[in-house]
Amino acid sequence: MSTVRPPSVPHLIGRQKHQSPPCAVRTNTNPATGDVLLEVPIDDVDAAERAVKAAADAFPAWSRTPVGDRIQHLFKYKSILESHIDELAEIIVQEHGKTTGEAIGSVRRGIDCIEHACGAPILMMGRTLPQIAVSSSFCRTTDEGGVGIDSSVDRLPLGVCVGITPFNFPLMVPLWMWPMAVACGNTFVLKPSERDPASAVRAMELAYKAGFPDGVLNLVHGGPAVVNHLLKHDEVRAVSFVGSTAAGKAIYTTGCAHDKRVQCMCGAKNYSIIMPDANREAAIDGVFGSAFGNTGQRCLAGSVVVAVGDSADWLVPGLVERATSMKVGPGCESATQMGPLQDKPAQERVLNYIESGVASGADLLVDGRTHAMPDGGCFVGPTIFDKTAPGMSIVDEEIFGPVLSIMRAASLDEAVSFVNGSEYGNMSVLFTDSGHAAHRFESTVQAGMIGINVGVPAPMAAFPFAGWKKSFFGDLHTNGEDGVRFFTKSRVTVRRWI
Numbered sequence: 001m002s003t004v005r006p007p008s009v010p011h012l013i014g015r016q017k018h019q020s021p022p023c024a025v026r027t028n029t030n031p032a033t034g035d036v037l038l039e040v041p042i043d044d045v046d047a048a049e050r051a052v053k054a055a056a057d058a059f060p061a062w063s064r065t066p067v068g069d070r071i072q073h074l075f076k077y078k079s080i081l082e083s084h085i086d087e088l089a090e091i092i093v094q095e096h097g098k099t100t101g102e103a104i105g106s107v108r109r110g111i112d113c114i115e116h117a118c119g120a121p122i123l124m125m126g127r128t129l130p131q132i133a134v135s136s137s138f139c140r141t142t143d144e145g146g147v148g149i150d151s152s153v154d155r156l157p158l159g160v161c162v163g164i165t166p167f168n169f170p171l172m173v174p175l176w177m178w179p180m181a182v183a184c185g186n187t188f189v190l191k192p193s194e195r196d197p198a199s200a201v202r203a204m205e206l207a208y209k210a211g212f213p214d215g216v217l218n219l220v221h222g223g224p225a226v227v228n229h230l231l232k233h234d235e236v237r238a239v240s241f242v243g244s245t246a247a248g249k250a251i252y253t254t255g256c257a258h259d260k261r262v263q264c265m266c267g268a269k270n271y272s273i274i275m276p277d278a279n280r281e282a283a284i285d286g287v288f289g290s291a292f293g294n295t296g297q298r299c300l301a302g303s304v305v306v307a308v309g310d311s312a313d314w315l316v317p318g319l320v321e322r323a324t325s326m327k328v329g330p331g332c333e334s335a336t337q338m339g340p341l342q343d344k345p346a347q348e349r350v351l352n353y354i355e356s357g358v359a360s361g362a363d364l365l366v367d368g369r370t371h372a373m374p375d376g377g378c379f380v381g382p383t384i385f386d387k388t389a390p391g392m393s394i395v396d397e398e399i400f401g402p403v404l405s406i407m408r409a410a411s412l413d414e415a416v417s418f419v420n421g422s423e424y425g426n427m428s429v430l431f432t433d434s435g436h437a438a439h440r441f442e443s444t445v446q447a448g449m450i451g452i453n454v455g456v457p458a459p460m461a462a463f464p465f466a467g468w469k470k471s472f473f474g475d476l477h478t479n480g481e482d483g484v485r486f487f488t489k490s491r492v493t494v495r496r497w498i
């Protein structure tokens with residue numbers, strides 16, 4: 001057995017790499033091969049303290065820098081990232097297990113967020129209403145009825161903001177947060193997932209090349225001890241979290257108790273509803289891509305499909321045929337359609353859910369345990385259960401893997417009642433040719449993101465993104481107008497000239 005330790009991933013504080021002193025570490029491996037990649041420090045709380053201090057020291061000058069100057073760094077960063085897409089995608093494939101196409105797509109969606117943040121001079125703009133009232137005291141123009149009072153609202157930066165991000169989009173999700181935060185004049189500390197932090201580290205090193213001043217952008221690694229230090233820190237003003245519902249609930253509670261502004265985009269169980277009149281090819285393609293894209297490790301994975309009426313007659317065979325012929329393998333191979341799960345515990349969890357589905361009496365139409373796939377690594381093939389129902393853990397719980405549960409409903413209303421019975425409410429989609437059905441769905445379904453004839457109503461940088469119910473804790477969603485509001489505070493000025 002080798003005694004050579006893998007490299008330790010550095011913190012990035014004040015534009016410098018910092019190696020942790022000896023502390024607890026997590027060893028990360030390539031999920032397709034099991035090869036050891038790197039060690040991640042887990043409880044280096046001192047690093048978190050230094051990162052917050054660097055960000056707090058940088059805040060006064062950065063927040064005074066004109067917004068038009070701040071975004072010049074983002075313009076530059078966008079072009080640097082564009083010339084490093086392949087390199088960043090390769091890191092994601094190696095550490096996370098995505099296919100190359102999925103990894104490239106995730107970097108591009110992240111770049112969209114940078115483009116959006118470049119609009120900060122317009123997005124942050126305040127509003128004015130002249131002559132909102134008239135003052136008759138202390139004025140020399142009484143014959144005109146007094147001087148006017150004007151009122152305006154400005155949006156101002158908050159201070160040090162923190163981002164806590166999940167493993168499933170290790171580069172893209174941080175870009176939902178920090179470009180807008182810093183464009184609005186805040187400074188930032190990112191705590192990426194300890195499971196695959198290398199692409200976030202490389203992306204931040206590239207941001208330093210774009211010229212952001214010392215301390216504006218910082219990155220620290222760690223687990224709950226580090227997160228809790230950040231959540232309780234006096235200098236931290238706002239915390240944006242993306243991850244599981246259990247962690248999000250705890251982070252929301254602790255952050256709010258320590259007077260932070262907090263938004264938590266959390267876990268999900270998403271339903272696709274298929275009407276008999278839907279375009280068959282588009283529905284099968286949409287449901288399949290939604291369930292198995294990113295190996296089902298997506299908060300927008302449509303992991304339950306409800307077949308209304310006789311749509312199951314063509315939907316079920318179509319899905320089974322696609323799943324059976326799916327090529328599962330390492331994400332770096334061009335023929336691969338689905339990569340591995342991200343680590344061994346994730347693979348174990350998904351295998352346990354498959355066993356639980358069988359035990360609960362659902363029909364196992366496609367068994368991902370017996371799919372043709374490489375040995376070793378964290379592979380599970382696409383899995384499809386039919387005749388599933390609420391009350392089964394494969395229907396009620398977030399599996400976060402390539403397992404699709406099929407339910408049947410007699411009507412659209414019954415199908416929507418299944419969606420609304422879930423404790424989650426991240427997304428739901430409907431495939432139909434009927435405007436009436438689409439309207440009924442839109443007016444009754446309870447989810448933060450909904451789609452009509454699309455498999456995944458994906459986040460767009462210019463629109464707010466988050467779920468409802470236990471998929472979200474907070475007030476303002478991420479991205480879009482909500483993102484600008486989350487990273488700024490408003491101030492109203494009332495003025496008169498005497």
Ligand code: NAD
Nearest residue numbers: 165166167192193223224227243244247265266267268299
């Ligand atoms: P996770 O909750 O395990 O980890 C997310 C982050 O929180 C990590 O940085 C982790 O270090 C930290 N963390 C975990 N437990 C913590 C604790 N007890 N105290 C403090 N910090 C803690 O999530 P994950 O497994 O990395 O990501 C998958 C989850 O994220 C899924 O539930 C998925 O649905 C969700 N997700 C949601 C969205 C969304 O927009 N709603 C997007 C992507 C992923």
